[in-house]
Amino acid sequence: MADIALDVHISPERLLDDLRSDVRLGMTAAPKWISPKWFYDARGSELFEQITELPEYYPTRTERALIEAHAYDVAERTDAAILVELGSGSSEKTRLLLNAGIKHGSLRKYVPQDVSPTALEGAIEVIAREHPGLEIHGIVSDFTDTLQNLPADGSRTIAFLGGTLGNLIPEERALFLADIAQALIAGEFLLLGVGLVVEESVVVPAYDDAAGVTAQFNANVLSVLNERLNANFDPGQFEHVALWNSDAEWIEMRLRARTAQDIRIEDLDLDVHFDEGEELRTEISAKFRKEGIEAELVDAGFRVDEFWTDPESRFALILASRTSLGQRDDR
Template sequence: MTDEFARDLLVALKERPHRISPKYFYDAEGSRLFDLICELPEYYPTRTELGILERSVAEMAALAGPGAEIVEFGAGSLRKVRLLLQAFDAPARYLPIDISGDHLRDAAAFLRREFAGLEVQPVVADYTRTLQLPPAGRGRRIGFFPGSTIGNFTPEEALAFLGGAAELLRGGALLLGVDLVKDPQLLHAAYNDAQGVTAAFNLNLLARANRELGANFVLPQFAHYAFYNAPLQRIEMHLVSRTRQAVALGGEGLVLEEGESLHTENSYKFTMTGVRTLAQRAGFRPGPIWTDPENLFSVHWLHAPPRSQA
């Protein structure tokens, strides 16, 4: 992962505009900061999605049927998937997929203690690439992709991911959490919190480069900048150079001009119709939708027809 981070960051700083994948936010410190973000008053997605799951998980369990396997793309804090594991009828297996082996091992050990008899089989992999999962059991395979992480993909990447998920889940379904288009002021506040935690999270990408790659980024010389790009229906996060500065990385010297930015994340927002259209293009058959009273967030049940029906 360190070699890949170094390569991608070097490419990002040489190309214009400068862009890097948001997956590099998530070292131990980045994960800690994101957990803090999820508790902020301005950041509605986590608590809103949890509320939807708590209210509707029994309906989801009934759709899944007995003995289901849960496949989670990007194992998180386990708070959300625990709701599924508690409500589903004798789930046969939990397959968390994550690029971080250490995180997965800790998650697996925790769940084995809490859910006696549940088979927990971690899969260390990048879920944005072609995946090989263990052979399916007798129950239906239910994918779980919460948190509107689908919004971090470009539209082309989102379609490719969902197409791959539809193949993996044939005969089962995908539970997909999706953030919805809303008042830009709510979106702006969610990514520019008063305590500055999101700014610290964004800047941690550079701090991580200093720690792991021996780079020499001076963090106060960069500004966190997040805004809602309404025509593209996405939040953009950037790190903006406050001054002309030299950066050393991987034995190379690079120059960032004043005002240049490193684009660190997109977070696309969706309409209900947009999600269903995208899912159909990827090979799913849209099913029930659950949302909150204010229509801030949504959770979608997407059927993955058997191959004979696909």
């Protein structure tokens, strides 16, 4: 049986406190917003899995094809003993990297990180069954606040896949990438999956599918607030909006109030008014140009070693190594 450990660095109480803080901040802002990390209750996760299988939603299948094509290249190039995955979820695509690392002969430990203990435990169970000789060290935490807790008893590759980097605004991205670099030493690696800038006619349907699954996913965040904060949103009174912001080069998902309405969030003792047509931003998903993301990585302390894209240049899988400048020396 695999050697398994599970560290919990964020409690349900802490998560609820974070939700309260985020919602108070976002609902009293102008314009209103909420962080996309609150999409993922059980229903939200189920809907997102459906989204990844939609014909319009190209990112998941495109990234998977890139990983399938280059997983062994990653193993050979990094020679990593430890694969860390931030925001691992079900770890489905990561199994391709695990198989390649084990086949290569270097990989001995997998460190999946996720905010959901249930998702993490399920993924660990499956991987332990598939790879009984692999050490597995799960970490329950927020991916933006976990890097100091990563095991450092061997050469590491940190994987951050799924285009999730695009959910951060530029200032947040810069800090996050710099924090990853600070957690690594020279010669360790970051494997990053990002969406690339494509035609508006391609990217918008990926976030506004004909079957309306993304609309359900978007509105579900209001149900999360109802359940967890004793709010009284009527999701049916909000319509799903997906817009391409050509200046920022990102998709914005919003919920637009169909009518003027007053919302009570009991746990916050907060009353929130929406005018008819007023929008609540629920997600940004930035898309990148090669020169732009490479510059961000260099600024953070990385050298870009490989930049793999699909034939239509819709998605990129990037392998970047930590440079020696400012490297951590306390491992």
